[in-house]
Amino acid sequence: MSTGQYNYSYIFKYIIIGDMGVGKSCLLHQFTEKKFMADCPHTIGVEFGTRIIEVAGQKIKLQIWDTAGQERFRAVTRSYYRGAAGALMVYDITRRSTYNHLSSWLTDTRTLTNPSTVIFLIGNKCDLEAQRDVTYEEAKQFADENGLMFVEASAKTGQNVEEAFLETARKIYQSIQDGRLDLNAAESGVQHKPSQPGRNTLNNDQQQNRYNKDNCAC
Amino acid sequence: MLGDQNELNVVQSKFSSNELVVAVHTNALLLEQEGWVDNRRILALVKHEFSFALFVILSVNIPPVSFSDLTIERIIPLDECFLCDTEPIPQDYQNIIFNIYYKTLILPFKVEISTESSNFASEVITAKEVKPVEYKDCIFAWLDKYKDLDKIVMDLNEKLGDFPLTRQKNGQGQGISGNRESFLKYQLTLKEPEFTHQQEFTIFIGTWNVNGQPPTALRKWLSCDEEPPDIYAVGFQELDLRKEAFLWNETTREEEWQKAVMEAVHPNAKYRCVALVRLVGIQLVVLINSKHYQHVKNVAIDTVGTGILGKMGNKGGVSVRFELHNTSLCFVNSHLAAHVEEYERRNQDYHDINLRTNFRRHPLAIRDHDQVYWLGDLNYRITDLTTDQVKYYLSKSNLEPVLLADQLNQQRILCRVLQDYQEGDITFIPTYKYDLNSDIFDTSEKARAPAWTDRILWRGKGIYQSAYRSHMEMRISDHKPVSALFKSQISVIDQAKYRKVHEEVLKRMDKLENEFLPQVTIDSTEVTFELVKFREAQYKDIIIANTGQVLAEFEFIRKPNDTSYCKEWLRITPYIGCIKPGEKCDIRFEVNLEQPLEELYDILVLHLSGGKDMFITVSGKCQRSCFTTSISTLCRAPIPLLNLNPDQLQHAETQQSPVLYSVPRELWLLVDHLYRYGLKTKELFELNALNEDIVRIRDWLDWGSLDPISVPIHAVAEALLLFLSYTKDPIIPYHLHDACIAASSNYQSCKQIIVQKLPDLERNVFLYLCMFLQELLKHSNENGSDVKTLATLFGDILLRDPVRNSRPQANRGKASFLYHFLVNDQSCLLIVPNNK
Numbered sequence A: 001m002s003t004g005q006y007n008y009s010y011i012f013k014y015i016i017i018g019d020m021g022v023g024k025s026c027l028l029h030q031f032t033e034k035k036f037m038a039d040c041p042h043t044i045g046v047e048f049g050t051r052i053i054e055v056a057g058q059k060i061k062l063q064i065w066d067t068a069g070q071e072r073f074r075a076v077t078r079s080y081y082r083g084a085a086g087a088l089m090v091y092d093i094t095r096r097s098t099y100n101h102l103s104s105w106l107t108d109t110r111t112l113t114n115p116s117t118v119i120f121l122i123g124n125k126c127d128l129e130a131q132r133d134v135t136y137e138e139a140k141q142f143a144d145e146n147g148l149m150f151v152e153a154s155a156k157t158g159q160n161v162e163e164a165f166l167e168t169a170r171k172i173y174q175s176i177q178d179g180r181l182d183l184n185a186a187e188s189g190v191q192h193k194p195s196q197p198g199r200n201t202l203n204n205d206q207q208q209n210r211y212n213k214d215n216c217a218c
Numbered sequence B: 001m002l003g004d005q006n007e008l009n010v011v012q013s014k015f016s017s018n019e020l021v022v023a024v025h026t027n028a029l030l031l032e033q034e035g036w037v038d039n040r041r042i043l044a045l046v047k048h049e050f051s052f053a054l055f056v057i058l059s060v061n062i063p064p065v066s067f068s069d070l071t072i073e074r075i076i077p078l079d080e081c082f083l084c085d086t087e088p089i090p091q092d093y094q095n096i097i098f099n100i101y102y103k104t105l106i107l108p109f110k111v112e113i114s115t116e117s118s119n120f121a122s123e124v125i126t127a128k129e130v131k132p133v134e135y136k137d138c139i140f141a142w143l144d145k146y147k148d149l150d151k152i153v154m155d156l157n158e159k160l161g162d163f164p165l166t167r168q169k170n171g172q173g174q175g176i177s178g179n180r181e182s183f184l185k186y187q188l189t190l191k192e193p194e195f196t197h198q199q200e201f202t203i204f205i206g207t208w209n210v211n212g213q214p215p216t217a218l219r220k221w222l223s224c225d226e227e228p229p230d231i232y233a234v235g236f237q238e239l240d241l242r243k244e245a246f247l248w249n250e251t252t253r254e255e256e257w258q259k260a261v262m263e264a265v266h267p268n269a270k271y272r273c274v275a276l277v278r279l280v281g282i283q284l285v286v287l288i289n290s291k292h293y294q295h296v297k298n299v300a301i302d303t304v305g306t307g308i309l310g311k312m313g314n315k316g317g318v319s320v321r322f323e324l325h326n327t328s329l330c331f332v333n334s335h336l337a338a339h340v341e342e343y344e345r346r347n348q349d350y351h352d353i354n355l356r357t358n359f360r361r362h363p364l365a366i367r368d369h370d371q372v373y374w375l376g377d378l379n380y381r382i383t384d385l386t387t388d389q390v391k392y393y394l395s396k397s398n399l400e401p402v403l404l405a406d407q408l409n410q411q412r413i414l415c416r417v418l419q420d421y422q423e424g425d426i427t428f429i430p431t432y433k434y435d436l437n438s439d440i441f442d443t444s445e446k447a448r449a450p451a452w453t454d455r456i457l458w459r460g461k462g463i464y465q466s467a468y469r470s471h472m473e474m475r476i477s478d479h480k481p482v483s484a485l486f487k488s489q490i491s492v493i494d495q496a497k498y499r500k501v502h503e504e505v506l507k508r509m510d511k512l513e514n515e516f517l518p519q520v521t522i523d524s525t526e527v528t529f530e531l532v533k534f535r536e537a538q539y540k541d542i543i544i545a546n547t548g549q550v551l552a553e554f555e556f557i558r559k560p561n562d563t564s565y566c567k568e569w570l571r572i573t574p575y576i577g578c579i580k581p582g583e584k585c586d587i588r589f590e591v592n593l594e595q596p597l598e599e600l601y602d603i604l605v606l607h608l609s610g611g612k613d614m615f616i617t618v619s620g621k622c623q624r625s626c627f628t629t630s631i632s633t634l635c636r637a638p639i640p641l642l643n644l645n646p647d648q649l650q651h652a653e654t655q656q657s658p659v660l661y662s663v664p665r666e667l668w669l670l671v672d673h674l675y676r677y678g679l680k681t682k683e684l685f686e687l688n689a690l691n692e693d694i695v696r697i698r699d700w701l702d703w704g705s706l707d708p709i710s711v712p713i714h715a716v717a718e719a720l721l722l723f724l725s726y727t728k729d730p731i732i733p734y735h736l737h738d739a740c741i742a743a744s745s746n747y748q749s750c751k752q753i754i755v756q757k758l759p760d761l762e763r764n765v766f767l768y769l770c771m772f773l774q775e776l777l778k779h780s781n782e783n784g785s786d787v788k789t790l791a792t793l794f795g796d797i798l799l800r801d802p803v804r805n806s807r808p809q810a811n812r813g814k815a816s817f818l819y820h821f822l823v824n825d826q827s828c829l830l831i832v833p834n835n836k
């Protein structure tokens, strides 16, 4: 067996959040497959995608969780924030309501992740300039006030999509280098080298098994 | 020693500099591992300041080459809960077992006897000896960081030092590498024929209804064959007919019969017990020739009572499951409902046993096993022929026409029971009913028709039956024992070949790194039930299709703040499973409403190991029923529940509205019916009814029909028990239970609780019932009721536990509490209703 079965040195966990229909799934798809999905169904659950990228010569595996945006699932999706190293918070530049809800998404992120989690704000659908409902400037100001990174992007044309995902990774990597992100801390969202999946461990039955055997009159 | 030093260095590189690896042991074999997974482990003793912990580590290479080979699987702090010892292995002079105990956890490792192992063991023992002044939690704080770092390893997600026995997942993203494991498992299943071969095992199955008699010598039955079988599965029914067994599930007969079996097994082999399981009088023991014992894995047992309310476990089934080499086996011993005409209840019992048997950690139903052997007193009779006709044919040795009249054969042809099982040809005369100590069919007044009540059936591949017979010379019971001998193909793993295949697959997987994520689609994420009614189970199916390229392992997982993966009104089968690429799996959602809910709503999380999670929304409107409504509301409702308009209902639910009835009308109707027609009925509260009759009674009460109801009296009796068991709150409030049990030895104190502590309406219900039961007892010479049984049954219901349990385990305190009220006159306590 070869030892080099893993060709990357870190795993970063990302979550993508934001109102329904803002283009979260399309952004993930564009990033992992480099394709645009014109009619993408609502996400009923949490989709999962992965891609290996390179930052400063290091291979990093991104594990990306794309959450359902529908309000009725909000209580459940909150449990996926834990342990995220990066959070991509998305709104739709053509729908102001999705922008107005950002503060509530931000509150969730801040309370449910740890302080070193990198939060990246994405104004999606920037290809639809004619229908723009939120200006770049006001969003930029919101980002600055809250210490978020920010770009406008389009999952359709692919504009700025790579940048958003990679910039987030760079920022996380930097935190590791600076020692601001404690790798050993629980919930850092970063793993130093992947580990093997848990094999079968001693469980209930095996004990029950012993119990039965021992209890037998023979 | 240099080699060891090298390994130590590699392992050390997995840890930080303040965590010193004191000793390592490579290549310890974790015993009792499931299936054919790699069970090699590295053990490392690690020191941090003043405390030690033992790390159980998996490695891709043995010995490990680099720290990236290593994955921490378990961490066991060497605190006061830690213990270890060694134990020799019989006839093995090269290896020894090194046991690690932590609270309820036992980890047995097989290690080679060498300087490495003895050094390691002594290091661990010394480390355990070096006790810090006291074990404070904080001295193990350094272990905390491992909890999340390796998310993939479930055990580490649990609170350290408190390893729970069940794996609890919640809605957070789990590790991703699960798909690697799934892929490996799948590939290995595909290649199974390459590393297994079939080996024939003989299995002796015996079943005997012993009619409560004490044991006798069993050799003529169990050792009737020349060659010793590899496996014995011996089932008894009616092991003990005494009240104690019935009420408390206690008996000395278990041991006596077990001893009789052990004395009667074939003298040419040595046997060990795999498992013994008993429910009241239904007992099953599985033995295996000791030479095969080491290949038995994952033994589990379960019992299902099908008696009334699933409580009175005089009928039902007990099961033992295990894996022998690579084949899963299940043995079921069942005693189904009695009485000639009750074949539908027998069918129902069979389905109940199938549905409710659940081997906990093995998410397997009976039918999921490679081989199932079903034995027992199935109780099917012979109808369509008179006793004389039967006896005539038997006297001519003409079994054919009698077998055609056998209910089991008939019901199986109709696919109503045991449909996918096989049974060998019956060449022996009926095994029931005989005069005791004779070979003569029942000569008593009833002169019951003979019947093949005792049967053995099987399902699965590679099973050949070589004998099926009864044993006439066993005479102590009114049944004759039956036995069957099978030659069964068991699939055996060839370790060397297995290792080779395993390695090949791993190599292939390395190339496919990352490419495979499990993918499934489900046909609907909304499960909506039609109007949900009490006791009328409804189900909806969804289909999960594996559209990916790897095995999809799915499981419904718990959301962080929930206690289970679904609400108590829902059952999901299977809730966990595995789907091969291109295949589908039906998931059944079954609602069974037992609470007073207006509507049902929940979002379920269906998790794919190593992949996405899907949310499934379950909803439905409920129909009210008097069975789950509070006593207070029922006494305040002017008309039957389903005729109330919302305002009237709301009004009845407030405490301020006037009490219109001193006991609920519905309760009165049930009791009145029993009073009129049931006082002379035998086994009134002991037989369970057909569910459709219960449903008719429910509608009769809830819609307030004026017509008298015609259902079997036993159904009304069960309905009364259900009514009392499901009222929104127990008749005696939970907070008084301890006081009642404490007072149970003294009538005056019991009375005081009822008079002073019980709310008025509940007191009325309580006393009203006691008066009815006293009335029933007055007729005990006709209906056979006895005060002990009634006190136990109703004590358990009137003082019901907050969590419903279906095990036949009554509480003596509750029984004796109620007992006083069944033997003393308390008409003086009754408060005369002011308006009725």
Ligand SMILES: Nc1nc2c(ncn2[C@@H]2O[C@H](COP(=O)(O)OP(=O)(O)OP(=O)(O)O)[C@@H](O)[C@H]2O)c(=O)[nH]1
Binding pocket: A018, A019, A020, A021, A022, A023, A024, A025, A026, A027, A037, A038, A039, A040, A041, A042, A043, A044, A067, A068, A069, A070, A124, A125, A126, A127, A128, A153, A154, A155, A156, A157
């Ligand atoms: N023009 C344009 N359309 C987009 C873009 N991104 C997404 N869309 C469209 O917007 C719709 C919603 O996109 P999704 O990716 O499904 O949105 P979502 O955020 O995942 O929604 P939920 O899963 O319900 O939370 C789809 O019809 C997409 O085709 C974009 O950049 N430009």
Ligand SMILES: [Mg+2]
Binding pocket: A024, A025, A026, A041, A042, A043, A066, A067, A068, A069
């Ligand atoms: Mg989506």
